[in-house]
Amino acid sequence: MQPISGDISAKDIAKRQPAKLAAMEAHYHTENGAPLYIGGIVDNEKQEVNYKIAIPKALSFLAFGDFDAEVKGLNDFPENERPNVAIVHYAFQTMVGLGTMLLFAGVLFFITLSRKKEWFSKPYFWLLFSVMAPMGFIALEAGWIVTEVGRQPWIIHGIMKTKDAVTPVPGIVYSFYMYVLVYSTLTIAVTWLMNRQIKALNASKY
Ligand code: HEM
Structure with a gap:
């Protein structure tokens, strides 16, 4: 269910908190048909993401349901109204990456249960699930980092800054x-x- 609820959240952010969406994807320049970045190392100085996998037009589609929709880049926002791009991008990648792995782990479990019961006796099977057990918690913390760091410097978007709410x-x-x-x-x-x-x-x- 997480990828589905996450997709709904992302579409909502695209409308209401576009700077957060841009930081999640480390997307600096406004463009139509924006690509989706998977992984990568953020270079904030050069405004680039190195070593990423770019899926053409996928960000436009996931955010707006249209492969050619315009996605606002961070450069469209004043410098003092942008969140920390690297933190938000890495947290988002961590959450989605772990969510995807958990999804596959769930599918693997049901395959084992329904047609491969002999896998239950393999130590690697249990090792995998022992490793996966805490991943939900890490994904959850990463999710909160995306939400809270991603909305900085605002505590109420566009109305009140966090520093004024202390x-x-x-x-x-x-x-x-x-x-x-x-x-x-x-x-x-x-x-x-x-x-x-x-x-x-x-x-x-x-
Ligand atoms: C697999 C694909 C996933 C996608 C596409 C996704 C997407 C998102 C997005 C866009 C947000 C930001 C919401 C906001 O700022 O309003 C978010 C927040 C969050 N995510 Fe994920 N997520 C995924 C997986 C997961 C998993 C596996 C977990 C935990 C097990 C998780 C836990 C959270 C939490 C706790 C928050 C913060 C609470 C909130 O803002 O509502 N997410 N997610």
């Missing part, structure tokens, strides 16, 4: 320290409990 209330930092402490304690406690559980299960097996 609270002047003193002492806020202490509530931050408190949260760090609470969550660190929870992390340690949960790790200890899970470890104990695994050891107890192993012990009861033999």
